[in-house]
Amino acid sequence: MKRTLQGASLAVLALALAGGTAIADTSGKRIALSNNYAGNSWRQAMLRSWDKVTSQAVADGVVAAADAFTTAENQVTEQAAMIQNLVLQGYDAIVLNAASADALNGAVREACDAGVVVVSFDGTVTEPCAWRVTYDYHSMGTAQIDFLAEHMPQGGKLLEIRGLAGVIVDDDISRGIHDGVAANPQFEIVGTVHGDWDQAVAQRAVAGILPSLPAIDAVVTQGGDGYGAAQAFAAAERPTPLIIMGNRQDELVWWKEQKDKNGYTTMSISSAPGVGTLAFWVAQQILDGQDVPKDIIVPLLSISQDELESFLETTEPGGVANVEYTLEDTQGVIAKAAP
Amino acid sequence: MSALSRPLARLLEKPWLWAFVGAALVWLATIPFTPGRGAGDVLTAAFTFATFFVIVGIGQMFVITLGPGNVDLSIPATITLAGSVATKLMDGQDALIALGFVAAMGCGLAVGVFNYALIRALRIPPIIATLSSSFIIQSTAIAYGRGLRIKPPPALAEFTTARVLGMPVLAICVIVLAALMSVVLHRTIYGRSVIAIGQNQRAARLAGIAVDRTRLATYVMSALFASLCGYLLSAFSGGASLNMGEEYLLASIAVVVIGGTSVAGGFANLPGLWGAALFLFLIVTMLNTYGLGAGIRYVLTGLIIIAVITAAGGRKPLR
Incomplete structure (x- = not known):
């Protein structure tokens, strides 16, 4: 039953085929990335992956916006204020790499109460209303x-x-x-x-x-x-x-x-920094009305002796070996997480 | 007081003594767990890594000595910027080592002048001025390098890791540098001006000391030492990275304070920087060697530092 569709412009169509339910159009939805730190190569790769995948999604009209925001000082208070601002600015979903597992729960709860979908990844939060995309x-x-x-x-x-x-x-x-x-x-x-x-x-x-x-x-x-x-x-x-x-x-x-x-x-x-793009698609799927389990486990990126050369070719100097996720990859991961 | 005990009494009054005593005690406590040549190897490692703390510590010490409120928080970002710019320019070629050095120093000069411009022209307190400039510098480094990790020129890497009889060559150079800066602090008009300003800026100005020029020189010097550290560190650890300077903010202040320099300014010493830097490295080594959990390690590190500062502080009233 698996179909391979090339090109993200067909993503919405793929969604209808794979999901089987009516399309709740996400083309008017706005998703924000709230990130707590940008000062190392992993985070830089994460932000670049986010930019690459989401700008394509925006260009294809899958979502209306996918803006990335990073706090300057990696402080919990700063990020809590950022989350409140994002809610006030009317984002439909917040993808969150959190400065603290529990100290942001209050702000996350407020966002949930305001009807905003919160998907945390890498630095996840324990607040039950948020989704968690984690590595094992x-x-x-x-x-x-x-x-x-x-x-x-x-x-x-x-x-x-x-x-x-x-x-x-x-x-x-x-x-x-x-x-x-x-x-x-x-x-x-x-x-x-x-x-x-x-x-x-x-x-x-x-x-x-x-x-x-x-x-x-x-x-x-x-x-x-x-x-x-x-x-x-x-x-x-x-x-x-x-x-x-x-x-x-x-x-x-x-x-x-x-x-x-x-x-x-x-x-x-x-852990591949492209996990941020998976969290993006998870948020998009939730906004689309799909039933997504709260805890999603992502496979780790493992490189063996034989794969070394091919990964080295695709990894830029100073960067990190990475995997970016497509909508279809994400649906596969979600399907595995479903009970 | 007998003739013999007078030098001893004078030694005991030295504020930097306690950092060395602490370092020696911690080292002795580590030796029983390091078989064979271990004791010497621990010292070699300690000198290797203390070197970088001392380099940034010298600049920070002169800034702190300028008096209350003076501190340079832009050191980590400057380290990162200078390291990134230098490694990218040198591109792993031995012929470009000098160019990389000049570029790193250029970064330092620019940062120092910019910092003092914020402090003097815009009348921003140093702690805020250097903090905000550190955001600008760090962002510049990110935009410039994007975490680029280019290998340093082999000859430079070799120099930063070379040893003579177990002693790192770089550490010997920095010991000489510290001795030179000690002369600058105590024997030159510039050094005496720094101390005078730290004791009472108003009195110093009335006495005809060029306060602004001295403060400018001090902030520039701090940025230059941070750049030097970034240049050497990127060669030592196989390339620059975006967070290479991160831990040098607290470390630069800690070596100054533990070394017996007054946080309130107006009173400084160079030898204490070395004692404190060795001490900080050896504590972590000792607690790692004992195999203690991270929580207990942090508690013990805190307690030991308090003990040394208290011991050093307890001597102050004698002066």
Whole structure:
């Protein structure tokens, strides 16, 4: 029954075919992106993906507007005020990357009460009236250990680089890693540092803890920190362990260099910044009157040894490996999320 | 007081002493958990990363010494801008290293002059002026680089990571730089003017000190040091990134304060910057080595910093 339709100008038609219900026309609807931070390459890629996909949707008349707004200081109060302004400006839906999981609930509740659809993603909110588009971060942890178990059946000593302390994503990934290690007792985590998802911070933290550690066989990470870890190992004149990579271009380039030099094998697992475009289509589908479950799980972006070159080709220098979603992709993801 | 104990008593009065004592204690507490050459390796790493804190700390210290209300919040954005501009211009070519340096310094000069223009011409308090200019600078860096991560020239990268007998070459250079700036602070008319303005700006003006020129020079210098940090940091960590300067805002102020410089201005010292920067790195290393959870780590970091500042502050009434 699956139809492949090229061109977003047919998106509305595709919607009618796939949805099977009457079209509630969204061409007059306006969707806003409320974003809390723009200061790293992931967020820049997210904003570019949003701009690319939504401007096409606007040009095709799927929606009337899809404007992006970013707070200057990554503050909860600032974003709460922004959400209130967006409601007053009459947007029909707000796609939200939130500065806090619960501190924005009041503003989100007000938006819902005013009849505005709120779809949160990446930084999601706990307010029940909002939709949540999330990655299964727990599986991001277990997938790394599964990969290691396959490539290092004899096991080994692991260094864990965590993200930003206090953020739920960091807890979820770390729990996944620890659950994976519990299921594969041949692995042992001998050190843990917080790299804040940042190359420079990860490099410094790893350089600090390395002298106290025995030989490390593999480094499990949360993305964005693999290259920094590799630099710290090189600076300490230690052999380079198997480091799980994220999706930043510099990480992939480093991996490619090692692969060409000595057949270095690893994997990359990460959240693609194009998830924002999926949240956009989810909002459009809700406005269209479709029945969308409140929690939608998005598959993680995983790159294997063989796929490395093709992803490198499509990833610009300084950018991140990315996947953008079409309306059809989104409908597939929604269908999977439905009970 | 005997002749022998007088130098000791004078040493104990030094406000920068406690940052070094703290750093040494934390280092000693880490050693039992680092087998073999570990103790030396920890120190090497500490000097490597403390270097960058010290570079921005020098500029911030001169600004803070200008007196209450003076602080430079545009340091992180300046680091990012200078790093992005320099790496993009150098484009990984050794021949363009000097050009990249000049470009980075040009960024610093522009930022410093712009900051002081806001402060002086528009009469905006420094804390607001540098905060708002940091938005403009950061946005410029985003528009210019879009998170571009170009590899630094190999020769420059090699220089920033080189070592002599386990000691990072860059750290040695910055120790010399700090010593030079110490002479500038205590032995030149400019340095004495900064201290005098910090103690009482009105009195300094009445005494005929060129207050405006001194303040302008100080804000420009702070931006220049931030640019230098951005230039070296992008070479050290394999390229510039949009958030590379983020953590240097609090760090630049922390090394100044922990190092025994007065937050109220008018009283500064250079050696404390090194003590404080080593101390800050070693605390994180120690707590990471102990394998404590993030929550306990942050609490302990806070408590240890309070302890050192209290110990240093407790000596002040003796002066």
